[in-house]
Amino acid sequence: MSRYGKRADVIVHELEPFNAETGLAALAEGPVTATDAFYVRGHGAVPEIDPATWRLQVRGLVERELDLSLPTLRETFREREVTATLQCAGNRRAGLIAIRDIPGEAPWGPGATGTATWRGVALSDVLAVAGPLREAAHVGFEGADLCPEATPAQRFGGSIPLDKACRREVLLAWAMNGDPLPAVHGAPLRVVVPGYIGARSVKWLQRIEVRSMPWQGYFQHVVYRLLPEDGTPGPGAGMPLGLVALNADVLSPADGATVAAGPVEVVGYAFAGGERHVARVDVSIDAAASWSQAELLDDLGPWAWRQWRTIVDLAPGEHEILVRAWDSSAATQPEDEAALWNPKGYVNNARPRIRVRAVA
């Protein structure tokens, strides 16, 4: 057993704050990721919160400020459930680090993502009671976790556009996969913003702030921004991340594996953020000269990834298996991983490739 009730097979990148990704085998177990295998991305120590005295504050550009206890939240608003994939903006960073080092950033593989069923209330229902004022354009979230890496040290936070916040899929969640939300995942209450980078799904939520401008804190105004290759992180530099870009990776076989020649099952995931969904996944074993279509597995709704599988026939020898996903706008992934390198190592969504050796 790893820390925080996580399985021994999670890949721990940092013990304090705890950062760990799901192993590929655990991701491949099914379309919903087990809670004890679900990835954790934290910027500060898990805060100790007494649920009895905890209150959710709703502040900022609202007609009515609110202070809501957990029982009030549960009794006042309709309970809702959404199955949604979360994905860290640093997912697959290891591929970029292999091109050029990114000091100070964890080498996440393809397991900084997972899908869970979240239960709670719709943020939009809470906002409707608070009554956003005319100047409201963004909804900010602040957690209880103090993050020493920020300059200055501050609680984790971020915002999403009001338009997104008013959509019913955005939850204030207290349960994950049918169980109470674990402490490491944000108990007593976290935000779940389906289709957005994981950093907007703020854990240990204690304050909602309705704003005219996007969040000016460190975790949105300085980091979680895409810089050009030669850029330098700084306040407002680069483009803020938000919507998740189309991405995919292979879960099995493992990169570098030796497999039996003949029919080989290849499985993986693909995820399209925002209003888009995964429409097709292609696999090539001849360096993109030809492609076959993978089977898309369980459809868990508009906010979840699609796992996929296919069988390729491999003769004895070395092979490269290439994958490209397509979303519902008919956009596909960029080919060249090196061209995506950026100083913080975000959004590696190049089409995945693995090498395997087939033996007779």
Add this chain to the structure above:
Amino acid sequence: MSRYGKRADVIVHELEPFNAETGLAALAEGPVTATDAFYVRGHGAVPEIDPATWRLQVRGLVERELDLSLPTLRETFREREVTATLQCAGNRRAGLIAIRDIPGEAPWGPGATGTATWRGVALSDVLAVAGPLREAAHVGFEGADLCPEATPAQRFGGSIPLDKACRREVLLAWAMNGDPLPAVHGAPLRVVVPGYIGARSVKWLQRIEVRSMPWQGYFQHVVYRLLPEDGTPGPGAGMPLGLVALNADVLSPADGATVAAGPVEVVGYAFAGGERHVARVDVSIDAAASWSQAELLDDLGPWAWRQWRTIVDLAPGEHEILVRAWDSSAATQPEDEAALWNPKGYVNNARPRIRVRAVA
């Protein structure tokens, strides 16, 4: 002067039905495309409609069927204006045809797109009066234009998800760039679906049909679908197009142009469909070894393209100018145009490249 009041410099692909694209110089004149230069994509003859007897029918899964005259539409609903880019799914098909011929499809260059200010009423306001029933999930549009190319011959039509139809940017428009909608652009009334392929902005609208399923007519169920490279068009084959994929092209200099060596201005456009916007445009003159950022020009709001410009310094000799746009999800364009080839030649959104010769 070309037909239908279009300028002589439009590039006519077909006289009947009339199909013509905007010349690059006309697109480069500014962020709003002049009506007399705006591209036309038609599948049937421009129908003759008497606005005095014309009625908009609202049918299907609604509490109340409606038959609305133009004066009733104008007097009953709030007038709204949206600046939106329309883009044909076949835009930039010429690049795919250069790789392998696509018989029967027009070789559109980068001018099957344009931006206009549209005025009319919100579809959502009309739907609110009709009252979609619980089973409603899509909103179909049928024009008055009979299209002999369809099997069987039928009026042009298509649908969008109800969720999109309920957003206030989707218009039933009677004016374009401040003037009455020209006949060739759909008078007396057309749909404008910002962020979706042009084919969903149905012209000469005569019937709205609220449905449980997407449109089953030829122009959504057979064509305007992305097939795999080896696919065959047929009912339901391939993925339906809808949201526009991130795209960009160069407007000046022209591909193959000879320019004076030294500082050369490069201008173009970039467009991201749906909820996304253009976040960055990069230009390279050294085969993608390094990139500089272009200046993004006038921001006409969330539904319009961004034109961009930059200055590159060209020594005497042959040069290739490469461009890649990024959208607000940090997604960029795929590199390889050949890998995007598909039997109907849709959605060529490879990063653009032009060749120029600089002379001292």
